[in-house]
Amino acid sequence: MGIRERQERDREAVRRRILDAARDLFVRDGFERVSIRRIAELVEYSPAAIYGYFPSKDDIFFALAEEGFRLMYGDPQDLDALDARPPLERVSEMFWRFYRFSCEHPQYFALMFVDRSVPRIGREYERFAFARHGKQRLTESLEAAVRAGALPSTIAPEVMLRVVSCALIGVAAVRMSDRLGPGEDADVLAREVLAITLAGLQAAPPLDSFRVGSTPGGRVHAPSAAHVSSQELRS
Numbered sequence: 001m002g003i004r005e006r007q008e009r010d011r012e013a014v015r016r017r018i019l020d021a022a023r024d025l026f027v028r029d030g031f032e033r034v035s036i037r038r039i040a041e042l043v044e045y046s047p048a049a050i051y052g053y054f055p056s057k058d059d060i061f062f063a064l065a066e067e068g069f070r071l072m073y074g075d076p077q078d079l080d081a082l083d084a085r086p087p088l089e090r091v092s093e094m095f096w097r098f099y100r101f102s103c104e105h106p107q108y109f110a111l112m113f114v115d116r117s118v119p120r121i122g123r124e125y126e127r128f129a130f131a132r133h134g135k136q137r138l139t140e141s142l143e144a145a146v147r148a149g150a151l152p153s154t155i156a157p158e159v160m161l162r163v164v165s166c167a168l169i170g171v172a173a174v175r176m177s178d179r180l181g182p183g184e185d186a187d188v189l190a191r192e193v194l195a196i197t198l199a200g201l202q203a204a205p206p207l208d209s210f211r212v213g214s215t216p217g218g219r220v221h222a223p224s225a226a227h228v229s230s231q232e233l234r235s
Helices: 005-031 035-041 049-051 057-073 076-084 089-106 106-113 126-147 157-176 186-203 228-233
Strands: none
Touching: 005 035, 005 057, 005 089, 005 106, 035 049, 035 089, 035 106, 057 089, 057 106, 057 126, 076 089, 089 126, 089 157, 089 186, 106 157, 157 186, 157 228
16 A cells, blocks of 8 residues: 555544544534534544544534435435335335434434534535435425325425425434333334325325415425425425
C-alpha cells in the first residue's frame, strides 16, 4: 500500500469515528444539544481537527442522513425485483422495508424521523437525489395500485404515503421507547397496523381535510410524514 492510499484509509477511518460518535450523541442527547466540541472530546481530537473533515455540525448530520437513506432504500435492484408482484403487494412490501429499517438501524431512524431539531435537507438537493427517486418508486407503486382498483382514486398517492408512513413510524416509536405491552410483539403489531391502514384506505371517503399542500389557513406547505425525510423529500 502506497503512502497516498494509507493516508486516504486513515482519513476515512477518522471520518468514520467522527460519524459514529456524532450519531451516538445526536440520538442520546438530541441534535441541538450536541456541539462540535463534545464530538471532538469523544473521538479524542481537537474541534479544529473535526472541522478538517466536516465544515459544520449540520454537515455531519447530512452525512449521517445520506447513509441512513441509502440503508433504508437498499440496492435499487431489490426494488426492481418487486415489479413482478401485484401493485398492492408491492406497496405493502415497500412499506414493510421502511419499518424494518427502524428495527435494523434504530439510531439512524431516530435521528431521521424522530428528532425535531435536525436541519432540513433541502439545501443538499443534489446529494439526496437518490432518496427522492426511492420515494418516487413508492409513489408510482401506489399509483399502479390505484389504476388496478386496489386503492381508491379519491385519495392522492402522496396522502396515502403520508398516512401509512405515520402509522408505521408510530409503531417504530413505541418499540424504540419500550412502550409495548406485556407479551406484545412489535413486528406483529406493525404487520397488523400496515394491513389495517391499507384496508382502511381502500374503504376511506375522500379526505378533504387532509389534502396535500394545504392547511386550515390556506397556506401551502410540503407534506410530511416525519421530520427530515418528508418535509424535504416529499415535495
